[in-house]
Amino acid sequence: MSRAVPILEAVRDDEGPHPPYLYPEYRSTVLRAPERPLLLLPHTLSELTGPVYGHESVGELDHDLTRQHDGEPLGERIIVTGRVTDSAGHPVRSSLIEIWQANAAGRYRHEVDQHPAPVDPNFTGAGRCLTNDDGRYQFVTVKPGAYPWRNHPNAWRPAHIHLSLFGRAFTNRLVTQMYFPGDPLFEFDPIFQSVRDPNARERLICEFDLEQTVPEWALAFRFDIVLGGPAETPLEP
Amino acid sequence: MITPSQTVGPYFSLGLLQPPANELVPGGMLITGRVLDGAGKPVPDAMVEIWQADEEGRYHAGFGWGRSGCDHDGRYSFVTCKPGSVEGQAPHLTVMVFARGLLKAVLTRMYFPDEEAANAADRVLSSIEDPSPLVAHATDEGLEFDIRLQGDDATVFFAV
Numbered sequence: 001m002s003r004a005v006p007i008l009e010a011v012r013d014d015e016g017p018h019p020p021y022l023y024p025e026y027r028s029t030v031l032r033a034p035e036r037p038l039l040l041l042p043h044t045l046s047e048l049t050g051p052v053y054g055h056e057s058v059g060e061l062d063h064d065l066t067r068q069h070d071g072e073p074l075g076e077r078i079i080v081t082g083r084v085t086d087s088a089g090h091p092v093r094s095s096l097i098e099i100w101q102a103n104a105a106g107r108y109r110h111e112v113d114q115h116p117a118p119v120d121p122n123f124t125g126a127g128r129c130l131t132n133d134d135g136r137y138q139f140v141t142v143k144p145g146a147y148p149w150r151n152h153p154n155a156w157r158p159a160h161i162h163l164s165l166f167g168r169a170f171t172n173r174l175v176t177q178m179y180f181p182g183d184p185l186f187e188f189d190p191i192f193q194s195v196r197d198p199n200a201r202e203r204l205i206c207e208f209d210l211e212q213t214v215p216e217w218a219l220a221f222r223f224d225i226v227l228g229g230p231a232e233t234p235l236e237p
Numbered sequence: 238m239i240t241p242s243q244t245v246g247p248y249f250s251l252g253l254l255q256p257p258a259n260e261l262v263p264g265g266m267l268i269t270g271r272v273l274d275g276a277g278k279p280v281p282d283a284m285v286e287i288w289q290a291d292e293e294g295r296y297h298a299g300f301g302w303g304r305s306g307c308d309h310d311g312r313y314s315f316v317t318c319k320p321g322s323v324e325g326q327a328p329h330l331t332v333m334v335f336a337r338g339l340l341k342a343v344l345t346r347m348y349f350p351d352e353e354a355a356n357a358a359d360r361v362l363s364s365i366e367d368p369s370p371l372v373a374h375a376t377d378e379g380l381e382f383d384i385r386l387q388g389d390d391a392t393v394f395f396a397v
Contacts, residue, residue, distance in 0.1 A: 007364055008361070008365065011396040017238055017239050017240075017241045018241050018242045018340070018341050019241060019242065019243070019340035019341060020340070021339065021340060021341070021343075023340060026244075026338070026340070028244075028337050028338030029338050029340060030275075030338075031275040031278075031386075031387065032274050032280065032338035032386050032387070033339070033386070033387070034391065035275075035387050035391065036393075036394075038344075038394050038395055038396040039364075039365065039394075039396070040395070040396050040397070041361065041395045041397050042360065042361070043397065045290075045323050046288070046290075046296075046323055046326070046331050047331070047397050049288075049296040050288065050302075051298060051300075051301060051302030052298035052299060053258075053302055087239055098252050098253055099252060100248060100249060100252025100253070102248075108248045108251060109251060110247075110248040110250065110251050112248065112282075113247075113248060124251070125251055126251050126252040126255075127252075128252075162243075162246060162248075162249065162252065164245075164249075164253060170288035170331055170333070171344065171397040173333060173342060174240060174242060175242060175243070175244075175245045175335055176241065176242055176243045177243040177246075191243060191340070192243075194243075195241045200241045201241070203238055203239075203240050204240070204241060204243065225240045226238065226239045226240050227239065227240070228239035229397055
């Protein structure tokens with residue numbers, strides 16, 4: 001039996017700024033990457049709308065990962081700041097950003113992490129904040145350390161901070177990682193290298209920002225984020 | 238140029254699973270399932286997020302989003318309501334899965350087994366050769382919707 005149905009267009013996974021699903025050098029992709037082409041969804045309200053989340057639950061100090069315990073964490077105190085825009089350059093306002101990271105020694109406060117580096121009792125490594133009306137955000141934290149993983153012999157992750165963002169539409173959701181300038185581990189890291197376009201890879205590296213440093217207190221790094229995907233006028237909460 | 242995606246990695250529970258956000262409608266319907274890899278094994282370090290309309294088929298900024306981690310069996314769960322029809326489509330949830338080994342999230346939809354006529358007429362479902370992986374199964378407790386990342390019975394994944 002054949003039905004006269006419109007067929008959803010199949011989309012190639014080997015183009016664009018995002019990494020492909022399958023990148024065998026990153027071994028965990030092999031059994032998890034979808035094998036069939038993605039089907040292009042029509043843009044209905046389901047694709048064009050998204051939640052506003054976190055406004056009630058973000059505390060005043062949630063953006064400061066150095067002030068969540070009785071003492072200060074060890075490591076190099078840094079300010080991470082930047083602006084979130086959509087692909088047309090408009091600010092993404094009042095939107096939740098969540099971050100998590102290893103401590104200065106390269107150890108996550110997580111049961112799965114067995115790297116023999118010290119846990120810092122004064123550092124959890126998680127923070128959140130909302131962007132302001134200009135799409136700007138700021139975190140205070142310590143610079144995370146590099147750490148080993150078991151993807152291949154002598155594999156090390158370059159120092160990075162994980163970020164999770166909500167755009168205007170749920171389908172604009174972005175989870176990414178921010179790296180630090182000049183890291184010698186870039187060329188050996190399959191997760192960083194999975195982004196094929198060298199210009200797109202540069203988008204994952206923050207910039208040292210002298211203007212934002214606080215003299216005699218902390219260095220600053222700027223990480224601007226551009227969200228892709230469809231969007232319409234934001235919903236009223 | 239837009240910022241590229243990177244994997245959520247194995248440690249996201251540190252930053253993303255507190256406070257829990259998987260109960261959208263207290264006392265509502267249970268929607269649960271497992272995330273499975275290409276070997277049929279559970280993916281315990283996956284995170285599932287949903288976005289849905291309310292029972293009248295309206296989207297609100299302050300309702301309809303949820304997030305669940307997975308247990309050792311790869312099982313996620315939500316407590317929510319069945320959404321109404323949006324723009325004539327069959328009722329559905331938008332579902333995203335994040336995990337170590339996924340360099341970008343996968344996007345799919347979950348449809349409801351008690352909506353045969355609406356499902357048959359739905360323009361997305363009826364455009365897919367075998368839409369059965371996108372329709373949840375009814376159980377005694379609620380609905381079961383497994384997400385298979387690979388294989389002959391793999392979930393259908395979308396782009397926007």
